[in-house]
Amino acid sequence: MIQYTAMFGVLALILSFGLTNVNATSQAATIDPLLEEAIAEGESEFQVIISFHGEEEATATNLDLLEQLGITKGITLASLPMVATLVTEDQIEALQSDESVRSVYLNSKLEYFNEDSTDITGVNEVRTDNDMRVQNGGMPVTGDGVGVVVNDSGVDGLHQDHAFGDHLVQNVMANVNLNSLSPELLPITYVEGVPNTDTNSGHGTHVAGTVGGTGQMSGGKYEGGAPGADLIGYGSGAALFILDAIGGFDYAITHQSEYGIRVITNSWGSSGDFDPDNPVNIASKRAFDRGITVVFAAGNSGPGEDSHNPYAKAPWVISVAAGEKDGTLADFSSRGTAGVGGTFEIDGESWTWKDEPAITAPGVDIISTKTVSPLTALAADKDLELIDIGHLPYYTTMSGTSMATPHVAGIIALMLEANPLLSPSEVKELLQQSATNMPGYETWEVGAGYVNAYAAVDAAFDVTQEYGSTVNMFQTFNSEVESSTTREEFEVDYNPLTLVSMNQYSFEIEEGIGSVVAKVDGKGLLGETGNPINLVLIAPDGTEYSSGISLLFTLYWDRTVSVNAPMAGTWTAEIRGLRGAEENPIGIGLPETIEGTLAFTEVSGFTGLDDIDGHPAASAIQMGVKERLFDGFNNNKFKPDSALKQGELAQYLVMGAGIRQTLSTEENGSPFVASVLQQGAALKDKQHVQNGVMLAESEATFNPRDNVTRAELAYSLVQSLGLQDMAQEVEGDVTVQYENERVAIGDAEEIPTELKGYVQLALDLNIINANFDIEQGRFDLRPTVTATFSPNQEVTRGDFAVAMTRYFNAFFN
Template identity: 35%
Template sequence: MQGFKSLGMVLATTLLGCGAGSSSETEASDAPSRATQTAAVASGKKKIVNPPVSAESACTALYSSPQALAALTQAVVDPRLQADGSVRTLILSFNEDAAIPAALNTLTGSLGLVLGQNLGALQQLPMVAVSLPVTPTLLNTLKQVLQPVGLLSIYEDRPLHYFLDKSVAYIGADTARTTFQTTGHGVGVGIIDSGIDGTHGDFPNVVKNVKAVGNVLGIGFSGALYLDLPNTDLAGGHGTHVASTVGGSGARSNGLHKGVAPGASLIGVGAGDAISILFAIEGFDFLLDPDVKEAYNVRVISNSWGTSGSHFAPFDPVSIASKRAYDMGMIVNFAAGNDGPGEDTLNPYSASPCVISVAAGTSRDTRNATNPLLSQDAPGELVDFSSRGVPGDALHHPDITLPGVNIVAARATTALPAVAAPYLGLDGLSPEPFYAALSGTSMATPHLSGVVALMLEVNPAMNMDSVLAALTSTAKPIYARNADGTTRQLAQWEVGAGYADAYAAVRVAASTAGTRYTTTTSALPGWTGTVSPSLNIPIAGVSLLSAEHNQNVVVPSGMSALRIQTNWGNPAYDLDLFVYGPNGNLVASSASGTSTGESVSIPRPAAGTYRVQLKGFLNGPTRYTGSAQVDQVIPLP
C-alpha cells in the first residue's frame, strides 16, 4: 500500500471519515447502491475524458487533449508498478460509471476474482480495486479485456503522507467576514484527513464526521463502509488542527483561535494516521455521493496530504477523483508539499489544473519568540520547506500562498504529543492545552478552504476557475532576500500568484455576484512622505536608529471597510505600517519582512481622523506613496 504525506507535520497516517461532533450514537452507513450511481450518470455525470469543445478551461482542455484521448485505446500503467509476481492492490480507473458492471463481470468471470475478497468497486468514482499477484501477463490481460469497456489506467495503491489568531487577520479574512457579513454559512467543506475531534468544543459546525472502517476490497460491490463517530481523530491530531483552521469556533480560547470560516459546515472524512491512495479516493467517493453533497452543500474539498518524487499524472486515481469533483462544481484544494526549497519538489496531486495548489508563507512576527518549538520568522515570506515547482512549467507550480507557519489551532483530545503538542505561547511559558502550533503546507491549505467558503457564501455561482481568478488577481507579490543582500520578487513556480488577500478576493466575489450586495468604492486623498534611515536588531530587541512618517486620513461615516496601502518600491528596505483610530488606539498594523509596501484593511471604520504611521525598521532614506479607499457595502433587499 502506498502512503500519503500529510503536508504539515510529516507523518504517516491513514485517513478517511469523520464523525459529527454532536453525534451520540454509533451508526454504520453504506454508500448508495450501484443502481443509484448509474442513475446519477444517466442524469448528466460527465465522463473523465471527452472530445474537445470550444472555450475550454485548463482542466477540461487537459482531459480532452490528444494525450488524454489516447488513453481510451491504450490504458496508462503506473510507471512505478513492479510486475514481479508480488500480491499488490491495484486501482483500475474507467472513463465512465456505466463501465463498472461490465468490468466487474469480466473480472469475476475471466480472472476468477471474488467481490468482497479481492475485488471491490467504488460508488461515485468509476474505479475498481483488485488484489492479486502482478505479472506482465496479468497487466496485458487486464488491458486486453477491460480496454473495450473504457479502461483508462492501472495504478498501484501506495502510501501517502500528511504534509490561529494572527494568520486569519494577516490575510484579511476577519475584515472580509465583517464587511460582507459572511462566515461561510451554508457552504460545506469536506476535509479528507486523519479525522476530526468533534468533542473538542470548537466544532459546533461539524455536520458529518465519518471514519472508514472497511475498504472496497473487503466489502465488494457497495463501496467502503463509514462509521459515524463523535471523534474520528483517534491517533494523530492532524485533521482536527486542519478542520479548526478552516472553520473552528475558537470557543475554548474565547474566540482568539477562531478559524477562517466559522460558519461553514464541516464534513470530516477520517482515514486515521496512515493514508493511502485507496483511502483517499474512498474519501472523495463519500463526498461525491449525491446524498452527501446535496444534504450538506459540499462545495470545497480540503486535502492536506500527498506524495513526492513524481510529476502530475492525469490518470492517477487521485487526479481522476479531482477531475470528477471539478466537473461537479467543487473546489478542490491541495497542499503543495513540504519538500522545499529545491526545484521540482511539488506534490504532484496539487499540479492538476482541476485543483488549487497551496504554498506556505509566514504570517506572524516571531523574531523575538523565546518558545523553542516555534520558528523565528518575519511575516509575509515564503517558508523554506514549502515545495517548489518547475520554472516555466504550465502545471508544476503552486497557485497561491497562505499562512502555514506556527499556526495555532485546535488540538484533539486524543492527539499524540509527537504530532500535536500543547501550545505554550510565544514565550514558552503560557500553555494552552486545547490548542497546538503546527507548520506545513497542511496548515496553509485549510486557510484557503476557509477563504473559498467565504467567497462561495457571497457568490454561490462561482466555480473553481472563477475562484482561482479572484484569488490570483488580488494576490500580493512576495519577495526574498538573496545571500548577497539583494532582493528579488519570487516567481510563479515558487509562490504562485503571491500571498492571498482574503478581503480582496471576497470583495471580487461579492462584486460579481449581483444578487446579495452592491459595493461602492471611493478613493480618499493620497499622499507622499519620506522616512529617514532606521536600524533595528530584531533578535536583540535593540533600536539604534528610529524614524517614522505620519499622515492623517479622514474617513466619512457609514463606511463598511477602510483600505490603506503604502508603497516604497524597494524590497531591500523594511518598514512597518500602523494605523491609529479617531480615539488614538491602534486599530491595524502590517509588518511584512521583505516587501515593497504594506497594506491593511479595517472593517466598519468609525468616522473621523485616522493617523497612518509608516515606521522604519531597517531602511535608508525612503520616499513612499500612500493611498486610502473606503468601501460601502449595501445588502440588496
C-alpha cells in the same frame, strides 16, 4: 492546602533564560527582564509563572514554599513544574533565593499566531466590514451554509469547537481494508456518525479547526477562517493510502446535495510527475466537474525546485504554498519548476497545467484545535511558548502546507457564501487576481502571491470588479534580467572580549560579481532575546559597509549588508557589538556563535536597460528588475538619473514592497495609487490598521507627476515594514551610526516633524544613507564627523534602485 483556581486572560511567556537578576544571590533563580522593568516602574503586584526544578508537576514541597510566602492563589500545570499566580516584589526576592525555584516570569501577552493568520489574510476584516454585512443581508460573512469536506486523518467531533452533530454535520470513518474483504465485489461502505475519527494523529482535527473551528473553547480567540461553514470529516487514520484518499472524494460527490458540499481540502500528497490518469487526479477532476472546489497542499519538500505535490499540479485544483507571518515564503514549502508544464485532453477538452502553486497562505506556527494524540504531544514546547495556558488542553501549534491549505479552504467558503454561483474555476481565478505580490519570488514558488481574503470576498460579491491589474503574475514587464546566485555559509564565534580578528570571516569575490549580500542572525540567549550586534563587510581597500545599528534588534534578529558591484579580492565579514545607542550604551553584544550566509549574484544578460551601463546604480537596477521590485520603460530605457515620480513609486511599492491591492474609487483612477493610500496597505501590518504607505490624503490629492523626496521615500519604506507605531514613538535628535559613534544629522530641522521618526528608522535600518563629511581644523587633535540627510532632495530612479534593493535584501530576501 492552597487552592489554585485563578485564571489569567493573557498569554503566559514561559521561558528559562536569564539576563540580570533582582539581586546578586549566587545560584539565584532567573528573573524575567520584563518583570524587572515592571518592578522598576513601581508596580506592586505581578502576574507570573513560577517554574521549579523538576520534570513533572509541582511537588508538595514546592507548594508548601509558596504557602509560606503567602502566595495562596493561582493554577498549577498537571505535567509541568509550573505555577501561575500573583506575587509582590518581596515575594519575588524570596523566590529568587530559593534553590528549588528555576525562574519567575511575567504572564506576558504575546502575539497569537492563529489571530495573526486570520489578520494577515484579511479574514477578520471580512467579518467586521459593514459594507460586506449589508451585501450579505445584514449578517457577517462566515461561510454559512457552505459544506467543506476535511479529507484527512479524521476529526475529533468531541472538541467543542467542532460540535459534532451541529457545526460538524457529519463525521465519517474510512472503512476500507483490502486484506479483510471477502472474495467478492462489494459496494464501499462508510461508518458514519462517529463522534471522534481522529484517535491516533491529530492532524485532521487541527486542519478542521483552521477551516472553520468556532473558537468556543478560547472565547473566539482561535476561531477558524469560516466558523459558519458546515464541516464534514472524512477520516482515514494515521496511515493514508490512495484508496483512503479517493474514498473522501467519493463520499463528497455522493453526499454533495445532502450536505451542500462545495469545498474539499486535502493536506496530503506524494512525489513525482503529474499524471491526469492517476486515480487521485481523476477523483479531483470529478469533484471539480460537480462544482466542488478542490484544495491541495503544495508539499513540505522545499526549498528545492521540482518538489511540488503531483496531485496539486492538476489545473482544476488549487495548490497552496506555505507562507510565514511576515509575508515571505516558508523554507519548507515545496516549489514547482520554472517553465515546466504541458497540455493534455480529457474527453475532448484541452487542459494546460503548470508546475507551480496557485496561492500562498500562512503555514508556520498555526494554532488550531487539538485532539489527544502522540502527534499533538510533540508540539508541547511550542504550545507553551505561544498559547494561553488556559487554552493548552484544547489547542496546539503545527506548521506545514497542511496548515496553509485549510486557510484557503476557509476563505473559499467565505467567497461561496458571498456568491454561491461561483464555479471552481472562478474561485481559483478570483483568489489569484486578488492576491498580494510577494517580493522576490517567482510564480513557480508562490503562485500569484499571498492570499488576500478581504479582496477575494469583495471580488466574489461583484465579479465585474477588475482585480488583478497590480498582480505581477499577470503583468508584462519592459525589462528582463538573467542572473545566477551562489551561496556560501559561514559562522563567527563572536566574543566582544577577544581580538577583532577572532570576530571576522574572510571570503573571496571574483571578477564580474554584480552584488554580494551578507546576512547573519543575532538570536541572543536561547534564540529569544535578540543580540545587539552589527554586521560589517570590509572591502579589500578598507571601505566598510554596515548593516546599521538597528534599534530593532529584539524584533529583527537578522543583519543584512548589500554591496552592489563589489570590487574583486579578499573581503572580511566582521561582527561588532552595537555602540553609542541609548538602547546599548556599553556597546557590547552577547557572546554567541553567529551563523550567516553570503549570496553572490552574477548577471549573465539583460534587456530593456540600454542606458545603465557604467552607472553607479547599474548593479542595483539589474538586481531590482530581476526580483520584480521595479521596471524600466517601454523604450528600453531605465533613466537612472531622472527624478522618481510619485506615480512610479506607487507602482513599485505594490510590485515589490508587499502591499495589498485594492480598487480605485475614482473614475479612471489607478489601482496602484488606491492600494498604497488605503488603511492597512502593508502586508507586514497584520491587523490592517496602519496608515497608507504614501503620504497623500486621498486619490484626489495624489499627483503622480510630483517628484519624490528622500524624506518621503523614508516614510514609504518604513511604513511598508509595518513600523508606524515605532516610527511615531521616536523622540530626540535624529542621529546616524558612523563606525563606533552616533553622529547628529546636521540638517534635521529640515525634516518635517511627522517624518523624523521615519527618517531615523530608515537610517538605522540602513535603507537610506546619510552623507558624511570630515572636518579638521589646523590645531584639532582629531577630525570631526558631520552628517546630513537632505530630506527635501529629490530621489532619482537610480537612488531608488539602491534603496529598494537594500530594503528587499534586509526584509524580504
